[in-house]
Amino acid sequence: MSAVVPGPVMTAAGCGGTGRELAPFAGPDGLAGLAFVTRSITLDPRAGTPGRRIAEVPGGLVNAVGLPNPGLEHFLATELPWLVRAGAEVIVSVAGATMGEYADLARRLALAPGVAGLEVNVGSPDDAGNGLFETREPFHAASVVAAVRREFPADRPVLAKLRPDVSRVVEGARACHEAGASAVVVGNAVPAAFADGRPGGLSGPAAAAVALRCVVAVARSLPAVPVVASGGVHDVRSARTYLAAGAVAVQVGTALLHDPTTVARLRADLAPSREDA
Template sequence: MTALDHGLGLGPVMVAAGCGGTGRELASYCGPGGLDGLDFVTRSITLDPRAGGPGPRIEEVPGGLVNAVGLPNPGLEHFLATELPWLVRAGVRVIVSIAGATMGEYADLARRLSRAPGVAGLEVNVGAPDDAGAGLFEVREPYHSASVISAVRREFPVDRPVLAKLRPDVSRIVEGARSCHEAGASAVVVGNAVPAAFRDGRSGGLSGPAVAPVALRCVAEVARVLPELPVIGCGGVHDLRSANAYLDAGATGVQVGTALLHDPTTVARLRVALAPHTSPNEETR
């Protein structure tokens, strides 16, 4: 069962937040149809512009990347004026990732985006790895996440999905997913980067295939305990086999992130491979 079957209006493959740039960078790698019909999660948008963290922001490690990009973005006003209209014209199904320093900021973002033409849904970033998300609302307990989701859900139309993006913490993932679902989340995205460090000791987040076994365990736990809650798997998806591992674990869909930095055609290939007419055993090339 896919996220589309669950009534979310989303297909089985999505671009993970921040990994498709503004969309323009990805367009030429998506085949003849371009971005049309693509489920695209934007970089995390904040009320005010953010320059991002100091460099170097990304470091390649065995099996993935350590990053501390600091959520650079142009702020809500610029996004609404330039990036969103371009994505809508390209035929993208736009899921806006939002991040804030307070619950009030999350609510304000949701309220203003609810009136913006072309916004298909929101992804609420409540799982930044430690201080890699410096300046964001501190989420230490599941009820913190639930409070943010509740504030967003009150301001956003009930007929459009609100996704809660959670860190893949095996010991707390079910509790966090349940709290967010009860607060109004339409689905949960598992997971975000896991806390890590650069070689020089700076804090960051680890993403890519290295985190896939942990994220898979989290997806399976949520799907087992909360079968009514759609779960979208994220972490190390780079081919049909890795995507099917999440679907077999109970995910309704997957997001592709780090793989796009290595092969920007990954989403296009997986969209074809996971289309309804495609054999589940067919491997992409």
């Protein structure tokens, strides 16, 4: 529990691509020193959702990407080494169909050079639909976090990424923190639907007010639990709103699809205020 939570700015899982796509826009130092959260990595490769995966809506995006990734072996062989050479502080997002898969991922990533921490994806808007271990109940999410924490060094952070469920986010944050999470990430995409009725998740500024309510609830109810805010961060004002509400860091996701320089600008704007704090 003594592991340091990186910040004040991170990428949100999957929104920085493999890192190669973001690096040219990440500022004069590239990815060096940036807390880069990878796309969610599973043991086996996943092709993702067939058909249309993203639709723009007023104020954000509805998406159902299905967690496409090359699988752990390919990630360890190609993507991780590149990120390490680029100087990123690599936080690997992990997802699994069973607690055993989460534990196996943590065990193997603990031995991989350059992994600074893990983010446990227990907040997918449609975990069952994506073939993931269902974590609707806080004790299920906590069980996954505990399985990961047992396999990962105590001096490196494990973040639990929760869904922005206003009615249960405090309960979920408490359970995951007690299970060993160094911090909680609030929140993931809000459950939504495409125009044709297919399920998806709403992200971007349109979901920010919901995420902010959840951040405030956790920060006030559980002041000892570090909170990382994720949801609609697109400029310094939106980032500082979350920090003022009690978050220790923010993640940038959807904004990178509109303006890939967002992380570079926020790092420059927020670093001085952190030093003065």
